Amino acid sequence: MPLLQVLHDKLASNHVPMNSDREPQNNAGLFRLTPMPRHWTHALINLVIAISMALIFALDLHTPLGLAVPFLYLLVALFAIGVGAKNQVLVSIAILGPVLAGVKVLLHPSEGVAWYGQANRLAISLLIWVALGLEWVRRTLEAGRLENSRELERQVEERTIALRAANEKLQIEVAERKEAEATIIDYTQRLEALSKQLVTVQDAERKALATELHDRIGQNLSALNMSLNLHLSLLSDQLPSAVLPAAQGRIRDALVLVAQTTETVRGVMEELHPALLEQYGLNTALRWHGEEFSGRTGISFRYAASDNLSRLPGKVETTLFRIAQEALINVAKHAHATEVSVSLTRASTGIELKVCDNGIGIAPARLLQPAAGSGWGLAIMAERARTIGGVMRITPGDDRGSSVVVTIPTSHPEAA
Numbered sequence: 001m002p003l004l005q006v007l008h009d010k011l012a013s014n015h016v017p018m019n020s021d022r023e024p025q026n027n028a029g030l031f032r033l034t035p036m037p038r039h040w041t042h043a044l045i046n047l048v049i050a051i052s053m054a055l056i057f058a059l060d061l062h063t064p065l066g067l068a069v070p071f072l073y074l075l076v077a078l079f080a081i082g083v084g085a086k087n088q089v090l091v092s093i094a095i096l097g098p099v100l101a102g103v104k105v106l107l108h109p110s111e112g113v114a115w116y117g118q119a120n121r122l123a124i125s126l127l128i129w130v131a132l133g134l135e136w137v138r139r140t141l142e143a144g145r146l147e148n149s150r151e152l153e154r155q156v157e158e159r160t161i162a163l164r165a166a167n168e169k170l171q172i173e174v175a176e177r178k179e180a181e182a183t184i185i186d187y188t189q190r191l192e193a194l195s196k197q198l199v200t201v202q203d204a205e206r207k208a209l210a211t212e213l214h215d216r217i218g219q220n221l222s223a224l225n226m227s228l229n230l231h232l233s234l235l236s237d238q239l240p241s242a243v244l245p246a247a248q249g250r251i252r253d254a255l256v257l258v259a260q261t262t263e264t265v266r267g268v269m270e271e272l273h274p275a276l277l278e279q280y281g282l283n284t285a286l287r288w289h290g291e292e293f294s295g296r297t298g299i300s301f302r303y304a305a306s307d308n309l310s311r312l313p314g315k316v317e318t319t320l321f322r323i324a325q326e327a328l329i330n331v332a333k334h335a336h337a338t339e340v341s342v343s344l345t346r347a348s349t350g351i352e353l354k355v356c357d358n359g360i361g362i363a364p365a366r367l368l369q370p371a372a373g374s375g376w377g378l379a380i381m382a383e384r385a386r387t388i389g390g391v392m393r394i395t396p397g398d399d400r401g402s403s404v405v406v407t408i409p410t411s412h413p414e415a416a
Contacts, residue, residue, distance in 0.1 A: 045085050049093065052076050057100045073097035077128045081135045094132045098125035195383040203318060210273035213265055221262045228255050267292070274321070282317040283309060283344060286324055290342055297332045302341040309346050319388050320344070320353050320406065323381050327355040327404045330377055335359025337401060350409040357401040362394060381406075 056072045077093045232251045235244060270276070270292075277285040287303050294301035311317070324342055331340050337359030345352050378394070381404070385392040390408040397403055 042086060045080070045083050046089055049076060049080055049085065049089060052079070053093070053096060053100065057103070060100070071124055073100070074124055074127050074131065077131055081131065087136070087139065090132050090135060094129055097128045192383075192386070195380075196387050199380065199384055199387055203322070206272040210269045213269050213272070217265055218262070218269075221258055221265065225255065225258045225262070228258065271325070277317060277321055278314075281311045282320055285317075285321055286342055286344060289321070289325065290328070290340075293328050293332070293340075299332065299337060300339040302339070304341070304343040304345075306345045309344060312351070316351075316388050316408065319384050319390075320351075323384055323392070323404070323406055324353060324355055326377050326381050331355070331357045331359065335361075335401065348410065350407055350411075352408075353406040354403060356397055356403040358397065358399070359401045361396060361400060361402045 053073075053076060056076065059072070073093075074097075077090070077097060080089055080093055228251055232248060232255070235247050235251070270289075274285050274289065276288050283305050286305075290301040290303050293299070312320075328340065328342075331337050335357045337357035340355065340357045343352075343354045343356075345354075382392045385406045388408060390406050392404065392406045395403050395405065
């Protein structure tokens, strides 16, 4: 038994997989033990088992009683199981063990207690078959488990490769999307800056054009009016009485035309850059513009403002006036309204400008995607609101029509 244990330990220590990187080392580090090749290990195991079977059989033949000798065959079977002998070796032990154990009974039936020896050998044979059968089942299950493990590893590897490819593709898509978003943000910022610059340039051009109309055309019209009045006073001394009434009538008609032209130019100047806005503020300018709008279009106009409303920064007043002006133009062109109201209020949330009409309203689809060549007025109004930190929204009216609402939050410096 000690010899078998030593052989078992020696074989177990040498049973190292061929692909293993671990090498046994001695404590002194003077030399290394080279693992024994796998086929040599199995050959040595088979040799030890064969010698053991032969020695046990010889011992069994020369033992008078032989009751404990069959147990040695079971130990050989357990040794073979322990050292991992091949299945063919286990089958050989399962066959030869009971056969050799039964040969003793056939050759020397009279030695010992016959029935006791036969029962002992039969029980040992059954134990051998049970042990080897259980080992066979274990190896079969182990082989199935290894196969399932390899299949699972294969599936995991395939899944890992697929996930890695999907992850790389997703990273590429994320990078492309981030790049596209950065490009869109850059273009959006450029468009916003361009829109702000466009609004600023437009206001500057309006003011410059109003100044030119006042300085040139206005002065020329005033000079023409004075000249016509002077000629009208001198006609009675220079023309005969027969043609005097006709000439005076023509000059008076010219004076009426000059006066109408002067009023028209003054109205255009006020539309371009109202002097009331700079002199008296947004409240007065909105009221005046609404009354002028009602006089031109015939649409009823109502105006309301907070009592505690003070003067706002010049840029805010100009922007809100332009938004209200554009909103009223849209009402006159598209709303088919009979009444329009404008309100300017200061609340705890900020300053609010609201233009409401009772017309046909604006279709939601037009707000989301304006038709080609239209909708620029709304876009310019919204951009004007953004230049002063405000937000413009268009909502349906209470009964009909629509409302244009511009809100400047209290937190924004322009609302202070």
